Amino acid sequence: MRTVYLNGEYVPENEAQVSIFDRGFLMADGVYEVTSVLGGKLIDFAGHAKRLERSLGELDIQKPAAFDDLLDIHRELVTRNDITDGMIYLQITRGAPDDRDFVYPDPETTKPTVVLFTQNKPGLADSPAAKVGIKVISIEDQRWARRDIKTVQLLYPSMAKMAAKAAGKDDAWMVEDGMVTEGSSNNAYIVKGNTIITRHLGNEILHGITRAAVLRFAREAQMTVEERSFTIAEAQEADEAFITSASTFVMPVVEIDDKQIGDGKPGSIAPRLREIYLDESRKVAI
Numbered sequence: 001m002r003t004v005y006l007n008g009e010y011v012p013e014n015e016a017q018v019s020i021f022d023r024g025f026l027m028a029d030g031v032y033e034v035t036s037v038l039g040g041k042l043i044d045f046a047g048h049a050k051r052l053e054r055s056l057g058e059l060d061i062q063k064p065a066a067f068d069d070l071l072d073i074h075r076e077l078v079t080r081n082d083i084t085d086g087m088i089y090l091q092i093t094r095g096a097p098d099d100r101d102f103v104y105p106d107p108e109t110t111k112p113t114v115v116l117f118t119q120n121k122p123g124l125a126d127s128p129a130a131k132v133g134i135k136v137i138s139i140e141d142q143r144w145a146r147r148d149i150k151t152v153q154l155l156y157p158s159m160a161k162m163a164a165k166a167a168g169k170d171d172a173w174m175v176e177d178g179m180v181t182e183g184s185s186n187n188a189y190i191v192k193g194n195t196i197i198t199r200h201l202g203n204e205i206l207h208g209i210t211r212a213a214v215l216r217f218a219r220e221a222q223m224t225v226e227e228r229s230f231t232i233a234e235a236q237e238a239d240e241a242f243i244t245s246a247s248t249f250v251m252p253v254v255e256i257d258d259k260q261i262g263d264g265k266p267g268s269i270a271p272r273l274r275e276i277y278l279d280e281s282r283k284v285a286i
């Protein structure tokens, strides 16, 4: 059984209890981060902590007292749960007032709820899917308009994944005003020649921590990066496509809406970026 962290305590997962009045439960009033663990070390922890701080600020959720201890808490959970490869899920909600109310509770009396748990995924970086690539469908992006904040409102992404599953595919890319925003839980890219194209940052997409690192490595490897939006039709004609996220790293996409990308196999750039990302990230993992 896992040991999880809840509001200052390490407890067995079946003993962790959160109030039914918690605003995360009633209103999805909370934010989260997923940090991967490779070889027992945290990948890109500083990036995740920084984005978490920003998400909290955008929603006026006070920083919990434990904020500065988050690195220690992550490491403690890795140790206690004996995680070599996997993920740490962290969630901070606005807390549990004593009744349901749309108005935010007084932060003096209602403190944020902080939850962290581990997900054990042996061989996370050796995923067989990375060798063959994944197939995606496109779906209208019907999420709210502040996707730059990493909130726990994940119903639409869940619906998108269910639509992909119903179609016999692996994931979905979301489209707004004819342009791809991002994947259901990842950022989306296409490749043309030596150029990597991915949507520019804004409120329409999550500012991926993996995205930032991968674009940096791509530029360092003399690839050209274009941050702009693209259509599904352009993606279907691209040489390659891929996604990035903390849990999939860099994952080739070989089919979009039943149309094969290139020869239907991962090309050369996405696998190369995956290798560079994994190598470089492991070097500086903490």
Ligand code: PDD
Residues within 6 Å of the ligand: 034, 182, 183, 184, 185, 186, 187, 205, 206, 207, 208, 209, 210, 211, 244, 245, 246, 247
């Ligand atoms: N998802 N876009 C969306 C909508 C996401 O949910 C995620 C991450 C990303 C990639 O961000 P990053 O590189 O920082 O992981 C982009 C996480 C992994 C999840 O919900 O499980």
